[in-house]
Amino acid sequence: MRLEAKNSFDRTFYVVEHNQGLGVIDTLWYGYASQQDLKNACGLGLEVLEKSTCAYKLNDNSQLSGPWSDAVGWLEKEWLPRAMQAGLRYLAHVANRHSYGEVAGEVLRISQIGEQLEYCMFYSREEALAWLKSCQERDRKTALSYSAK
Numbered sequence: 001m002r003l004e005a006k007n008s009f010d011r012t013f014y015v016v017e018h019n020q021g022l023g024v025i026d027t028l029w030y031g032y033a034s035q036q037d038l039k040n041a042c043g044l045g046l047e048v049l050e051k052s053t054c055a056y057k058l059n060d061n062s063q064l065s066g067p068w069s070d071a072v073g074w075l076e077k078e079w080l081p082r083a084m085q086a087g088l089r090y091l092a093h094v095a096n097r098h099s100y101g102e103v104a105g106e107v108l109r110i111s112q113i114g115e116q117l118e119y120c121m122f123y124s125r126e127e128a129l130a131w132l133k134s135c136q137e138r139d140r141k142t143a144l145s146y147s148a149k
Helices: 035-052 069-085 100-110 112-116 125-147
Strands: 002-006 012-019 024-032 056-065 090-094 118-122
Touching (some): 056 125, 118 125
Parallel strands (some): 024 056, 090 118
Antiparallel strands (some): 002 012
């Protein structure tokens, strides 16, 4: 399942899909997004998450402009409970150094999101995917050790 959101300028700024091959919810943000655009896009992301019940999410902000760290309060209250209820446990955030995405990533780390999910910020998709893959492997090993008992 793949969904896209358009910003107030009628330009696609958000793409979300459940990448079954990688076992992750893959989100790509680019261009500019207002606070309302962000909320609308997060709603689409929740739809994909709730249908897939995938525990691993890649949140790529490396091509996004515009400050959105102010939305973290809304994300904590509205998005996080639904995301966790749908099964999300791991969040890899990708940002450019010295960008709004990096600032937002740091805010996420110290927020309820960073406290309730396993969260890590990266500067490349490859690093983020490698971390998510290591989380998947750790979960598989844990599941195997429980089933062996």
